[in-house]
Amino acid sequence: MPTRIEKIEMCSFRGATAAVALDLDASKPITLIYGDNGTGKSTILDAIDFVLNEAYGSLSERSSTRPKTHLPSLGSTASKLEVTITAGSKKWTGRLESDGPNTKGPADRPAATVLRRSQVLQFVNEAPKKRYEALQTFITLPVIEKSEAALRRASNTTSGEYNDAVTAKAIADESLRRLWEEEGRKGKSPWDWAKSEVAKDSSSLRQSVSTLNEILRASDASRTAGEKLTNSSHRLETAEKELSVSEQELTRLEGAADSGTASLISLLEETERYLEGYPTPGSCPVCESTERATGLKDNVALRLSAMKSLVAQKKKVDAAKKQVEQTRTIATDAEKMFASAVREMWLAHTETLSKGSGVDVKPAQYRLLRETNPELAGSEAIDEAHKLWQTVEDCRDRILSRRDENQKTLNQLTAIAGYVSTVETKTKEAKRLESLSKRLRRLLEIVEGHRKNYIDGVLSAIEGLVEQLYSKVHPGEGLGGIRLYLKPNVIGSLEFEGQFQHKSGVPPQAYYSDSHLDTLGICVFLALAKHFTTDNSVIILDDVLTSADSNHLDRLIAMLDDEAASFNQLIITTHYRPWLERYRHSGSKAVGLIELAPWSLSRGVRATKTKLHIEEITDAVKSRDRQAIASKAGIFLEELLRFIAMNRGKVPLQVDQKFSLGVLAGSIDSKLAKLLKVEEWPAGSTTPLTSTELKPLILAATEWSWVRNEVGAHFSVPGFEIPDADVRTFAERTLELAGRLLCGACGELPARNKSGSYWECRCGGRRMYPLILPGSIAPAGEA
Amino acid sequence: MNVVPDENVAAKIVADVKKEKLLPPKKVTLLKEKLASDGLDESDWVLLADLSSNEEG
Numbered sequence: 001m002p003t004r005i006e007k008i009e010m011c012s013f014r015g016a017t018a019a020v021a022l023d024l025d026a027s028k029p030i031t032l033i034y035g036d037n038g039t040g041k042s043t044i045l046d047a048i049d050f051v052l053n054e055a056y057g058s059l060s061e062r063s064s065t066r067p068k069t070h071l072p073s074l075g076s077t078a079s080k081l082e083v084t085i086t087a088g089s090k091k092w093t094g095r096l097e098s099d100g101p102n103t104k105g106p107a108d109r110p111a112a113t114v115l116r117r118s119q120v121l122q123f124v125n126e127a128p129k130k131r132y133e134a135l136q137t138f139i140t141l142p143v144i145e146k147s148e149a150a151l152r153r154a155s156n157t158t159s160g161e162y163n164d165a166v167t168a169k170a171i172a173d174e175s176l177r178r179l180w181e182e183e184g185r186k187g188k189s190p191w192d193w194a195k196s197e198v199a200k201d202s203s204s205l206r207q208s209v210s211t212l213n214e215i216l217r218a219s220d221a222s223r224t225a226g227e228k229l230t231n232s233s234h235r236l237e238t239a240e241k242e243l244s245v246s247e248q249e250l251t252r253l254e255g256a257a258d259s260g261t262a263s264l265i266s267l268l269e270e271t272e273r274y275l276e277g278y279p280t281p282g283s284c285p286v287c288e289s290t291e292r293a294t295g296l297k298d299n300v301a302l303r304l305s306a307m308k309s310l311v312a313q314k315k316k317v318d319a320a321k322k323q324v325e326q327t328r329t330i331a332t333d334a335e336k337m338f339a340s341a342v343r344e345m346w347l348a349h350t351e352t353l354s355k356g357s358g359v360d361v362k363p364a365q366y367r368l369l370r371e372t373n374p375e376l377a378g379s380e381a382i383d384e385a386h387k388l389w390q391t392v393e394d395c396r397d398r399i400l401s402r403r404d405e406n407q408k409t410l411n412q413l414t415a416i417a418g419y420v421s422t423v424e425t426k427t428k429e430a431k432r433l434e435s436l437s438k439r440l441r442r443l444l445e446i447v448e449g450h451r452k453n454y455i456d457g458v459l460s461a462i463e464g465l466v467e468q469l470y471s472k473v474h475p476g477e478g479l480g481g482i483r484l485y486l487k488p489n490v491i492g493s494l495e496f497e498g499q500f501q502h503k504s505g506v507p508p509q510a511y512y513s514d515s516h517l518d519t520l521g522i523c524v525f526l527a528l529a530k531h532f533t534t535d536n537s538v539i540i541l542d543d544v545l546t547s548a549d550s551n552h553l554d555r556l557i558a559m560l561d562d563e564a565a566s567f568n569q570l571i572i573t574t575h576y577r578p579w580l581e582r583y584r585h586s587g588s589k590a591v592g593l594i595e596l597a598p599w600s601l602s603r604g605v606r607a608t609k610t611k612l613h614i615e616e617i618t619d620a621v622k623s624r625d626r627q628a629i630a631s632k633a634g635i636f637l638e639e640l641l642r643f644i645a646m647n648r649g650k651v652p653l654q655v656d657q658k659f660s661l662g663v664l665a666g667s668i669d670s671k672l673a674k675l676l677k678v679e680e681w682p683a684g685s686t687t688p689l690t691s692t693e694l695k696p697l698i699l700a701a702t703e704w705s706w707v708r709n710e711v712g713a714h715f716s717v718p719g720f721e722i723p724d725a726d727v728r729t730f731a732e733r734t735l736e737l738a739g740r741l742l743c744g745a746c747g748e749l750p751a752r753n754k755s756g757s758y759w760e761c762r763c764g765g766r767r768m769y770p771l772i773l774p775g776s777i778a779p780a781g782e783a
Numbered sequence: 784m785n786v787v788p789d790e791n792v793a794a795k796i797v798a799d800v801k802k803e804k805l806l807p808p809k810k811v812t813l814l815k816e817k818l819a820s821d822g823l824d825e826s827d828w829v830l831l832a833d834l835s836s837n838e839e840g
Contacts, residue, residue, distance in 0.1 A: 141789050141792055142789065143789040143793065143830075144789055144792050144793060144796070144830070146828070147828045147830040147831070150818065150828035151828055153821060154814070154817055154818055154821055154828075157817075157821050158817060432813075436810070436813060436814070436817065439805050439806070439810060439814075440814075442803065442805055443800065443805055443806075446796055446799045446800060446803075446805075447796050447830070450792050450795050450796050450799075451792065454791075454792050
């Protein structure tokens with residue numbers, strides 16, 4: 001038993017701002033949902049996608065949207081979002097969880113495959129990679145492709161690493177050969193020479209370089225200490241000169257003053273310092289006289305001020321003495337540091353300096369070197385230290401030369417060891433990588449081969465189906481011959497070519513019209529869907545067609561009707577009213593119609609029942625709405641006559657032209673009218689149940705066609721005088737003609753030319769004659 | 784909708800790899816190390832698990 005969707009209940013889901021339940025007629029394989037733009041078509045299909053596929057639907061294709069934020073209706077939250085699908089009396093409920101859509105329900109959940117207009121455009125217009133993506137739902141092998149991508153990456157990097165290893169080995173080999181030649185081609189080969197060089201003990205060389213570097217650093221440190229000593233000696237000399245000058249000036253000033261002035265100044269200064277602690281004594285601190293004790297501190301300051309120059313000079317001399325003392329201490333320390341640095345340098349490297357650097361020093365001649373704890377300050381120590389340092393410094397070039405020579409030898413040995421190591425490790429590595437690379441390439445060939453075989457197999461299998469479907473929509477138009485194939489050596493890249501007139505292998509995008517490309521995209525999708533269909537597959541066409549002329553629309557509808565049985569359930573949404581009107585007119589038994597009312601924030605998505613034309617006329621008769629009866633019956637009759645006249649040769653109607661009811665009635669002349677008949681063929685019967693000439697029915701309806709103008713189309717006083725019975729008669733005659741033409745089983749008009757002898761409906765329950773008026777051009781396929 | 788035939792294709796691949804003895808256990812280990820050094824793990828190459836178990840069996 002097919003599992004078809006019967007009901008869709010939405011709460012706080014996208015456009016469904018108010019809770020809504022949509023009932024689908026599960027007895028019909030096709031459901032057409034019609035609505036103007038913005039009425040909620042995509043909301044309904046996204047709801048199906050959400051529950052059945054646990055997907056975000058069309059929202060995932062739109063930029064700057066966050067499904068978790070924007071999937072709930074405006075003003076609602078994810079916790080309130082709930083969508084329930086009922087199919088085959090089973091229910092599946094989808095909610096938006098923290099990790100995405102989550103559906104709960106029985107295990108045998110139907111699977112929905114959605115084709116959106118964007119995919120059609122992507123398939124026909126985009127580059128091969130995008131085209132592949134448009135069909136990826138069907139032809140992708142996610143596990144295999146993921147493995148293949150990882151394998152390809154591993155193969156590429158392995159190949160790169162193998163090349164790197166080989167290159168690194170070659171460079172190391174060449175470097176060894178060059179060194180070998182520079183060294184005079186010692187040994188049997190560069191490799192033998194290098195191995196013997198690496199085997200040498202280089203520790204003594206390292207020790208020598210290290211020692212010589214330490215001597216140079218010690219000599220530099222001694223130089224720095226000597227420079228500091230020179231600077232401090234200069235500063236001491238300057239301080240002593242300044243003290244001498246200050247003392248001479250003080251002597252001059254004291255000579256010019258009274259003999260006791262200097263002592264008096266000292267006394268007054270002592271007194272001033274004493275009075276700092278006792279500012280208001282009751283008596284003189286020396287003679288204990290209370291006379292003039294008041295203001296004593298101020299009086300002392302006044303007297304000292306009077307001897308200002310002498311006092312200032314005395315302070316200057318004191319400061320100069322302090323400066324001399326400080327600089328002398330610093331100079332003494334600098335002497336010790338310099339002498340110590342030179343002594344330490346010598347003691348630490350006596351052996352090297354004596355043997356290897358040609359320094360001619362006799363330690364016994366130096367107290368600085370001879371004694372265990374020599375005096376490090378003083379002119380004798382400094383002279384010895386300077387002499388020693390200068391002796392070492394004179395040998396600096398020889399020390400440097402020896403150090404550099406040893407370092408060069410050491411560097412060469414290190415380089416040789418590095419090259420030898422590189423050759424050995426890269427040889428092993430290259431061998432390992434070569435083996436791995438070969439295996440990876442072969443693995444890749446196997447994986448890629450099977451993936452391509454599978455996808456090419458699918459594409460090849462559906463080519464016939466595509467051709468079959470496309471030729472139904474475009475019979476005799478010189479189109480088709482579609483071939484789909486993977487672009488060589490590229491993952492996920494789909495090419496396609498077709499036929500235009502008599503030329504094959506052309507890119508359809510270059511020659512086909514937009515409408516033809518649209519229908520081609522739809523046919524490819526349907527072919528794939530049919531190839532993979534299961535008992536509970538739901539195929540959804542989301543607003544895939546934007547325009548088509550009447551002939552092509554009729555053929556597309558006929559093709560979908562034919563194929564509906566292959567898909568279990570086909571749900572179509574459209575904003576293209578002619579599509580809806582075709583179904584309303586025919587009253588197809590295979591199609592359930594849902595029409596969406598205008599959307600509003602408060603009411604959300606709402607569906608209205610769509611009435612067939614026959615139902616509308618019947619309802620109008622019941623309600624005694626004269627104008628509605630006349631108008632609707634007139635339009636319906638016009639459509640029936642258009643259908644009868646079309647492709648009968650007499651009136652090769654260009655169906656999109658506007659013909660009046662009168663012209664259409666007149667087009668069915670006596671020659672054609674004699675031949676027109678409809679037969680009723682119940683399923684399985686070998687003879688017709690009824691055979692009805694159409695001429696009387698057409699005449700019976702068209703003789704009342706004036707009612708349409710008088711009552712249904714104009715404000716007309718004569719029209720007011722027409723009795724209700726006449727208006728009803730017009731409607732009844734129209735319905736009678738419709739009743740003979742429309743198949744009671746499938747609801748279709750006999751518009752298919754399968755036999756080459758007559759027109760028939762989809763199920764074959766109605767046949768109409770003639771196929772063509774004798775002498776006219778044969779019809780292509782569908783009326 | 785799509786009855787993903789990954790498993791079928793994977794089975795054919797594994798059969799071919801086994802037939803050619805391309806991945807003995809040591810090589811599988813080597814390949815795992817290689818994938819890891821490329822910043823990938825076994826989940827990136829799903830088939831590796833199948834190949835490993837088959838080889839070890």
